[in-house]
Amino acid sequence: MDLEATALPTFQLDSDGIPPPSEQEETGEVGPMLPAVYLLSVPHPKDRKHTFSEVISLSHPKPPSDIADLEARHLENMLDAARPWAPWESLADFGYTETAVKGVLSKEIIDMQLKGFSGPWSNEGGSKITLRDYKDYKFYLEKARVVGVQFLNANVEAELWGEPKKYTFYYRDPWEWILSLVTDPGLARVSQWQSRRLYYCENGQMERYVHEPFSADCWNDVDSELPPANPFMHCWLPLHIWLDKGLVTSHVKMFPIVLRALWLPSEIRNASGNGGGVIIGFMVMVDDPGHPKDRTERQNYAFAQFKREIYQQSWFGEPVRCGDEVVRNLYPGFLIESLDFEEAWNFTCCRAGRAKHPCARCLVSQEMLDCLGQAFPSRSSKAMKKVVEKARSAPTAAQREKLLMDHGLHDVPHFMWNIRFSDPYLAFIYDLLHFLESGKWGHHLWSLTLDILEKLGLLREATVRMAKFSRWRDLKHINDLATKDFTDGQTHLDILKCIVYILCEILPPKSTLIPCIRALLKCRMLLGLRVMTTSRQTVAQQYIEEYEQWCKRVSENYGKNFKFPKQHFLVHALDDVRMKGVLRNGTTRTGEGTHQEISVRDEDQEVVARTRLLIDDFFKQASRTGEQSDATGDSENSKKAVDAAQFKQGSARRIPKSRISPAKGENQWIFGSPLQHGDSRSYEDLHGGDDPVYRSLDSRLRDFLHSQYPDEYLGYEDTIMIEVFRCVYLEYQSKDDWTTAEDILRCHTNWYNSGPRYDCVLFNSDQPSIACARLRSLIRCELPSSRVVDLAVVQNMKHSKWRPKTSWDGCVVLEEEGNLTFLLMDYVIRGALLTPAEGPPNSRNRFHYLVDAVDGDMFLRVLNATGHVCN
Structure with missing residues (x-):
């Protein structure tokens, strides 16, 4: 959910862009205007459309109805703008077409x-299906085969070892695609045209946070550099570019280039459909004419430069009346x-991993790639352009080559050097995947861990323990650790x-590998949050430094070399957060629906299959948890009658x-899977x-109810009716991004x-530490x-002083x-994942580890409960 959409009060800005406090706040009491805990959104000083700060209350466990209504309208606007079922007029129209195609219905x-739906079968036009007859049905199927900006082709040429080479490059015009977005009325309603500063406010303290790119420094800096309105507002349109070589197949010898519009909400740009990521072109695969071992070093360098020349030749503010009828530069x-x-x-156009300076962001040297607590000179368009120009004017080829090598560059001008507010080196983001x-x-x-387990003869035991790991909805259950060929990043994650809870009891005591893995996991959990506050960045920096120290210990004990580029790039992760927003803005994990565009065939089955992927992908991205929503359109067939609940996991549950x-009343839980009904x-x-x-049960229940509700008189002869359930849907306010x-x-x-399953919960108690219990009924x-x-009938958990062979922070x-x-x-409060611990001798399986890495909310709760301060 976009936090900006739920703002309630507005305030005139003071000189610092902050609303004035009420009189009660100055005396230490919270006044009626500002809640006790709230988020503050401050527009950029040059934003003429928004001249007020906005406040979002976080003081209530469940949002007031007016906030919920705003959220519902916001999400309705999202779906209306994205229109993943386009070109069909409504989700109902596509739903019928999909059914008819799959059912191979006759003309x-x-x-x-269709004539019945639009006539006598639906009260003369009361159906949500707007298709009137077979002609309409075929019209939209044909239209769906040609959607969006069309592909063009161009030839690029370069010379390799005196021989000319020609390649065909397929692309869409990026500016034509951008115009199609900014002039769309639906997308204009949800577009972010200028930057903002966001703050978390509690107990009189303010802390800045970032999430979407508009809240980070880079966009703010560009807005500050742009001229004031004269008379039209000047607006930056930041883009996300993604090149995925992994999509190359035996049939497709080029890999796709995907563009996303960062001024659109993540629910739209990371999904498919209108406003979603679009394949803007296919990058040519430059085949190697031989084997690198058969060439000299100079020939290998020439081939590497040739590939970069092909890359660069493959690329190509004006005022526009946008979809909201506002003209913007x-x-x-x-x-x-x-x-x-x-x-x-x-x-x-940088040199590869064995170069003197192998990083595309900075001039770190090979011998310093494992140093994570040190800054290095940054690359920039201006600086690298000067290097290439100076190299070309060098008097000798040797001097030219040395200058390029000293900066890890090829002699190829970059197309972004001439694009304002675009830096190819700064834009390269840390990708968690x-x-x-x-x-x-x-x-x-992980490879090192497997090798160690095999050498110690512990791989089988580790596999058995992993198979016994408790199940959790968002966690893949791994049954065979010995399978080394895990190819997807999600399985690795x-x-x-889970692995620390397995290794801590089987590896030798005080193993340096366990705290090293744990430090990396802590980095991943904080860097993967959906919202990053200043205090979270501070803790993340401490974790990065801690990880570096444990890597040095692992190197000493196991001979592992950490001098590789992906190890070094962690240096840039927090800079990326500050400049571009949270790292999920640049992940390569999202937008898989756009891949289907590569293999679409001109048949009805392929058309509806592709559209279904687009719709499902949109709901997947719009879901709070990132999982596939259960909303399929069966009960929500009109894009104008969308309930906000369908964006949340489990919303369409029966x-x-x-x-x-x-x-x-407004409970935060819903019982499901009823078992039996009767009296106690x-x-x-x-x-x-x-x-x-x-x-x-009866006597214990009566005693408990009397203690909780003394006003209730429960005589022995009174009947207590009960109903037993086996499932609960539990809502909570996430500590990660404060949404539901x-x-x-x-x-x-x-x-x-598969046997009994009794999940666990966190609950409020008088104890300062985390209180946990296992649900039994x-x-x-x-x-x-x-x-x-x-x-709930529960078994309480008490904190134990027992620790495994190798313990860890948290x-x-x-x-x-x-x-x-x-x-x-x-x-x-919410659910909790507990997994079995061996415990001390004769403990009879009563000891468990609290798994804090299930999601960002749980990680922050445990982090703060163990003595840290991280808002």
């Missing part, structure tokens, strides 16, 4: 049905480049989140109607003999025929007074208590 049947430029290192070296998950971890530390209606005594008689959860998130928790005796009670109470060990107690659902 006669389709014509009959637009300045497109490149803010983010998402590239792997090989692509980055080609793209920036390639550089950390698949890079430092997947290709280096899931192993990274929850069976319970026998006891839930209490009225009968339930105890039926199940108390077999299940300790229900032994003496959701857990789905189970308490089941035989979950999917979910019960809804209806009292004689008609009061309805939702509660290690939380919990011991499961034997007694069962009741817990009101009002006290439950």
Whole structure:
């Protein structure tokens, strides 16, 4: 969710761009105008359209109805603007077409049905389907085959060893694509035209934070440099460019170049459909005419420079009336480049990994690649352009070559040097997927870990322990660690989140490998947050320095060499956050739906399949958790009647109607999967003999309810009706980005025929440390007074002083208590993942580790509970 969309009060800016405090605030009391905890959004001084600061309240566990209404309208605007079902007029039209194509319906049947929908079958036009007949049906299918800006082609030429080479380059005109976005009325409503400064405010303290690119420094600096309105506003249009060599196939000898519009919300630009990432061209694959070993070093250098010349030849503010009818002077430029290192070296015309200065961002030397606490001279368009010009004017070839080598450059002018507000070196962003998950971890530390486990004969034991790791909805369950050929970064990340809990009990005591992996995981968790405050950046810098120190220890103990470019690039990660917003803005993980454009065939089945991918991809990106939304359009067939809930995971879930209606009011939980209904005594008689959860249920329940509700008189003869459930959907306010998130928790005796599953929860208690309990049952009670109470039967967890062979910063060990107690659902905060620990001798499987890396919210909760301060 875009936080800017839910702003309520507005304030006239003072000289610093901050709203004045109320009189009560000056006396230490919170006045009615400003909440106790809030977010502050301050527009850029040159923003003529927004001259007020905006405040978003965070003081309520659930947002007031007016905020919820604003959020709903915002998300409706998102879907209306994205229109992933285009060119169909509505989601209902596409839904019918998809059904008809998959069902291979005849022309006669389709014509009959559509005429019925638009006529007598729907109260003479009451259907949400706007298709009228078979002619309309075929019209939109044909139209869907030709969507968006069309491809052009051009030839690029260069000479290699005296022989001319020619390549054909396929591309779309980027400016034509940009114009199609800025002139779209739907997209104009959700576009961010100028930068803002954002602050987290609590207890009179303000802390800046960044998330989207408009909140970071680079956009702010460009806005400050642009001239004031004269009479039209001057607006920067930052772009995200992504080159993905991984999409090359035996049929496609070029790899796609994807552009995204960073002035659009991430829900739109990272998905598919209108405003989403678009393949702007296909970069030529330059085949090697021989083998590098058969050439001299000079010949290899000539071939590398030849490839970069082909790259550079493949590329190509004016006032525009935008979709909101406002005329703006637009300045497109490149803010983010998402590239792997090989692509980055080609793209920036830098020399490769064995060069004297192998980084595309700075002039770090080979021998300093493992130094993460030191800054190095930055590359810039101005500086690198001077180097190339000076090299070309050198009196001898040797002097020219030395100058280029000293700066790690090829003699190729970069096309971005002449594009204002675009720097090819600064735009190269730290990619968590390639550089950390698949890079430092997947290709280096994980490979080292497997080698160590094999040498010690511990790989089988580690595999068995990993297979027993507790399940979690957003965590892949790994059954076979011995499989070395994990190719996707998500699997590498899931192993990274779990492996410390496996290694800590089987590796020799005080192993340096465990704290090194843990330090890398802590870096990944903070750098992967959706919002980055100043205090989070401070802690992240400490983690990077800690990781560097443990890498040195691992090098000493295991001989691992950390002098490689992806290790070094961690130096630039926090600079990227400050300049461009959080790192997820430049990840190569998003926008997979755009890939389908490569293989679309001119057939009805392919058209509907592609459109379905676009729709699903949009809902996936719009979902808070990043998972696929359950909303498929079956019940929401009009883009003008969209409920905000469909953007959240589980929103379209079909929850069976319970026998006891839930209490009225805004609860943060919903019970699902009802089991049985009856009175408490009968339930105890039926199940108390077999299940300790229900032994003496009636008396224990009456005592608990009386302690919680003294005004309720519960006589022995009074009947308490109960209904037992096996699932709860639990909403909470995420500490990561302060928006609403959701857990789905189970308490089941035989979950999917794989044995019992009893998930755990965090709950509010009087203790300063984290309070955790295991769900054993979910019960809804209806009292004689008609009061309805939702509660859980839980086994509490107490903090243990026991530690594994090798502990780590943030290690939380919990011991499961034997007694069962009741817990009101009002006290439950969110779900928690606990995984078994071996514990001390004869511990009988009662010890567990609290896994803090399941998501950013849990990581921050545990981090702050263990003595850190990180807002």
